Amino acid sequence: MSSAVETTAATAIAAISTRGVARDFTAGQQTIRVLHGIDLDVRAGELTYLVGESGSGKTTLISIMCGILWPTEGEVQLFGTDIYRLSDSALVDFRLRNVGFIFQQYNLIPAIDAASNAAVPLIAQGMDRLEARERAIELLAALNIADQADKLPNQLSGGQQQRVAIARALVHRPRLIVCDEPTAALDARSGRRVMDLLREVALADDRSVIIVTHDNRIFDLADRILVLEDGRITHDGRDMPKDH
Amino acid sequence: MVWIAIRMLTGDATKFYGLLFGIAFSTLLITQQLTIFVNLIERGASGVYNVPSADVWVMDPVSRTTDVNLPMPSTALDRVRSVAGVEWAVPHLRAAASVRTKEGDLEGVSVIGVDDATLIGLPRRMALGAADVLERPDAVVIDDVGTTRFFPVGYDPVGERLELNDQRAVIMGVADAIPSFTSQVTLYTRYSRALNFVPGTRNRLSFVLVGAAPGVDAKALATQITQDTGLRARTRDEFARDGVDFIIENTGIPLNFGITVLLGFVVGVAIVGLTFSLFIRDNIKQFGALKAIGVNNAKIRRMVAAQAAMVGLIGYGLGVLGTVGFIWGFSSNPTFKGFYIPWQVPLISLVAVTLILALTGWIALRRVLKTEPAAVFR
Numbered sequence: 001m002s003s004a005v006e007t008t009a010a011t012a013i014a015a016i017s018t019r020g021v022a023r024d025f026t027a028g029q030q031t032i033r034v035l036h037g038i039d040l041d042v043r044a045g046e047l048t049y050l051v052g053e054s055g056s057g058k059t060t061l062i063s064i065m066c067g068i069l070w071p072t073e074g075e076v077q078l079f080g081t082d083i084y085r086l087s088d089s090a091l092v093d094f095r096l097r098n099v100g101f102i103f104q105q106y107n108l109i110p111a112i113d114a115a116s117n118a119a120v121p122l123i124a125q126g127m128d129r130l131e132a133r134e135r136a137i138e139l140l141a142a143l144n145i146a147d148q149a150d151k152l153p154n155q156l157s158g159g160q161q162q163r164v165a166i167a168r169a170l171v172h173r174p175r176l177i178v179c180d181e182p183t184a185a186l187d188a189r190s191g192r193r194v195m196d197l198l199r200e201v202a203l204a205d206d207r208s209v210i211i212v213t214h215d216n217r218i219f220d221l222a223d224r225i226l227v228l229e230d231g232r233i234t235h236d237g238r239d240m241p242k243d244h
Numbered sequence: 245m246v247w248i249a250i251r252m253l254t255g256d257a258t259k260f261y262g263l264l265f266g267i268a269f270s271t272l273l274i275t276q277q278l279t280i281f282v283n284l285i286e287r288g289a290s291g292v293y294n295v296p297s298a299d300v301w302v303m304d305p306v307s308r309t310t311d312v313n314l315p316m317p318s319t320a321l322d323r324v325r326s327v328a329g330v331e332w333a334v335p336h337l338r339a340a341a342s343v344r345t346k347e348g349d350l351e352g353v354s355v356i357g358v359d360d361a362t363l364i365g366l367p368r369r370m371a372l373g374a375a376d377v378l379e380r381p382d383a384v385v386i387d388d389v390g391t392t393r394f395f396p397v398g399y400d401p402v403g404e405r406l407e408l409n410d411q412r413a414v415i416m417g418v419a420d421a422i423p424s425f426t427s428q429v430t431l432y433t434r435y436s437r438a439l440n441f442v443p444g445t446r447n448r449l450s451f452v453l454v455g456a457a458p459g460v461d462a463k464a465l466a467t468q469i470t471q472d473t474g475l476r477a478r479t480r481d482e483f484a485r486d487g488v489d490f491i492i493e494n495t496g497i498p499l500n501f502g503i504t505v506l507l508g509f510v511v512g513v514a515i516v517g518l519t520f521s522l523f524i525r526d527n528i529k530q531f532g533a534l535k536a537i538g539v540n541n542a543k544i545r546r547m548v549a550a551q552a553a554m555v556g557l558i559g560y561g562l563g564v565l566g567t568v569g570f571i572w573g574f575s576s577n578p579t580f581k582g583f584y585i586p587w588q589v590p591l592i593s594l595v596a597v598t599l600i601l602a603l604t605g606w607i608a609l610r611r612v613l614k615t616e617p618a619a620v621f622r
Contacts (some may be wrong), residue, residue: 067616068536089540096538103620107533110246111255120248124539129247130530168537 015208016042016065021074025230034060035231037074044079044175044208047221049201051214052228053239058179061228062212066178067095072176079175080179096124100169100202102179106161108168110154114160115140115149118167125172132171139167142201159190163197172203176203179211188217195221216240245539249547252527259526262519265599266328270512274505275585275593276570281501282584284373289484290422291338294367299462301483302333305476307451311354311551315447316475323473324452329460330469334359335435336451339442343429344407345394352406353429355391357438364453366419366432372402373417377541378434384413387421389578390429408441412470421580425491454535469541509596516555517604519586524548524608528615536617543571544559552605560597564590568621587611 021038024031034057042048042065052058063069064076067083076083078098083091100121110116115136116123122132140146145156145165152162162182169177179198183191202209206234211222217239219225227235237242254260267272286293291310292301302324307313315337324333337357342350358365363375371388378385382408387396391401406413407429419432433441439448454477462479469477478486492498524531531544567585574580 043548063618066536092535092538092540094538095536099538101533101536101620103533103536105529107529109248109252109255109530109619111251111253116248116251120534121537124245124534124537124543 005074005230012090012217015044015079016040016210017077017176018065019075019077021064021071021076023057023064023069025071028107033072033231035064035071038231040226042208042210042224045203045205045221046201048210049209049219049222049225050210050228051219051225053214056228058212058228059233060231062178062180062210063134065210066101066176067091078237092197096121097172098175100163100172100174100177102169102177102182104184106153106165108161108164108239110153113150113152114145114156114164115165117146117164118171120168120174121174124168137173139201140164143167143197158185159194160201164192166197168193175207177207177209179209179213181215182211182214183213183215183218191215191218192221245543245547249550251464252530253523253551253554254301256331256523256526259519259523260555263426263491263523264559266512266515266519267559268557268566270527270600271560271593271597272372272507272566272570273508273511273563274596275567275589277501277508278589278592279505279567279571279583279585281497282586282589283580284425284497285488285491286401287423287425287485288489290424290487292480292484292487294421295336295365295453296368296480297364297455298478298480299456300454300466300469300477302452303450305474309490310427310451310483311487312490313338315444315471316449316452317447317488318449318472319476320449323453324454324469324475327465327469329457329465329470331363331455331457331460332364333451333452334362334364336365336453337435337438337442337448338450339444339448341409341431341437342444343394343431347365349522351393351429353431354424355408355438355442356430356432357435357442358432359453360434360436363434364455365435367421369420371418371420372400375417377416380416382412382414382437383416383433384408385419385432386415386419387419387423387430387432389421389423389427389581390431391418392578393427401436401588409443411441413441423578425487427579461519500590509600512597512600513603516600518606520552520604520608521611522552524611528611529620531612532615532617532620535615536620541613545609548605548609548612552601556597560594563593563597566613592615 010174018038018040021035022033024033025033038061050058050062066070069083072173073084085093086094112193115133119132119138122135135147137146140149144168145160145163148156148160225240226233303315321333321335339355341353341355343353345351363378366375377383386401395401401415404415410602456462466477466479571583
């Protein structure tokens with residue numbers, strides 16, 4: 001872990017900046033504040049973990065940071081753009097060009113093959129389907145599953161599906177990669193392999209990777225760990241606090 | 245993205261075929277029922293269509309259709325002939341009679357008396373024999389659908405004797421005629437002979453059939469005849485329309501068919517709506533993921549529209565094809581003789597299918613559009 005931090009830290013620049021971010025949810029008559037004035041800077045070139053118990057607000061925070069959930073208060077800057085000052089359509093377009101997602105359940109489209117799934121962001125950007133597919137296959141090759149390019153998701157193993165999901169998150173060369181519990185369904189060895197893979201293919205000097213997890217088996221692979229408790233960041237460091 | 249939408253749709257074979265079935269069934273029900281309805285009510289005008297040479301039909305002012313008429317005095321024929329613009333005018337008799345069949349049963353028939361000299365009033369085509377067979381003694385020509393009521397299918401009725409209102413009649417030919425609304429057996433004979441076959445009152449002339457002189461407009465001629473004679477005169481198209489209107493106004497057919505068409509629409513909405521919403525529900529995570537990735541609502545709308553359009557076009561095509569198959573399959577059945585699909589019917593079905601898909605697609609789309617991208621992280 002430390003070697004990675006050393007190599008990336010030197011080139012780290014601010015990628016995400018949140019100031020006073022708060023978020024309320026209304027349940028019936030009751031309004032519940034799940035995030036309390038989060039001030040945070042995430043640097044590019046870092047593998048940042050967002051850690052916390054269920055209900056701690058990590059999903060809400062990651063959703064706000066990547067531009068899919070409006071904060072009740074505060075502002076979020078992604079690579080210098082105040083994203084919640086953008087119009088709805090501009091924000092969607094910003095996300096399409098700047099954010100890559102790896103969902104916990106992959107959310108691949110069952111009816112299209114692996115290469116086409118990986119090519120979705122490029123197709124959504126308007127690239128010709130076949131050209132987008134070629135680009136996706138190159139990435140699948142880098143992830144060692146080019147031979148599975150023509151297979152449907154249900155013909156792939158869980159690990160292979162995850163690689164397709166990683167390829168989909170990277171294919172359009174976004175500057176922010178967001179991963180939701182990428183190792184939750186994997187055994188320890190596979191989980192570490194996925195994290196190595198992410199570090200290898202996703203991390204770059206001009207790109208930030210944020211991972212939401214509570215998998216303590218991979219905490220040692222992080223460049224930075226943010227612990228969230230009851231909507232507040234209670235820890236920010238390279239390692240997990242001793243009491244966790 | 246449209247390609248992805250289509251693959252999402254066809255990738256789930258059960259729902260795809262369910263949607264196709266819903267649309268095809270709905271289209272079939274609407275198209276087939278409307279086709280039967282239109283053809284059935286058009287039979288209210290069959291008496292007019294069977295005499296294509298008559299430009300104008302002249303009748304007593306109270307007569308309404310070929311079957312609902314009040315006979316006129318025979319002098320009406322001369323009065324009509326005297327109107328300027330009339331090229332020719334011939335008598336036409338239409339009356340009900342009874343035929344005792346070989347089995348001893350009594351069958352109601354319609355007797356049509358056509359002009360003795362010109363035989364105007366006979367259908368244009370004969371299925372068996374020639375029109376001039378009516379010159380022979382006691383000769384009648386039966387309509388082709390009528391033969392199936394009296395004789396076994398494929399039986400040649402020429403030469404068969406009938407007891408028509410207690411008088412001898414001999415079938416000498418078979419006319420290729422459009423069946424009447426009631427599919428009653430029709431017997432054509434010469435006017436003078438029809439007067440003997442059908443007992444009646446002092447007035448026996450049902451209609452005067454008129455041919456317009458060259459260059460004379462039928463509508464103007466009809467107006468002129470009415471003006472000069474006081475009789476009711478209708479052009480062929482007007483009188484055909486009168487026959488159709490009579491059925492619409494005096495039977496429950498439009499209501500019954502209308503209910504079936506409505507049911508077809510409701511069934512379509514139900515099947516397609518249910519299947520579409522199941523399809524969307526099963527794919528909501530994928531749609532949510534697409535929204536998170538950055539696929540905007542306009543593209544999502546296009547995706548759902550493409551799915552609806554594909555299901556609609558194929559389902560609609562199958563439904564119309566089914567109706568064509570139905571009409572073709574039953575074309576040899578006398579009940580469906582001459583049935584065709586008016587161009588307006590598939591158009592109405594298309595509008596109905598579009599409405600079904602627009603309604604169900606809109607409901608399905610609402611759910612997709614309401615899905616927050618953030619839901620994919622939950």
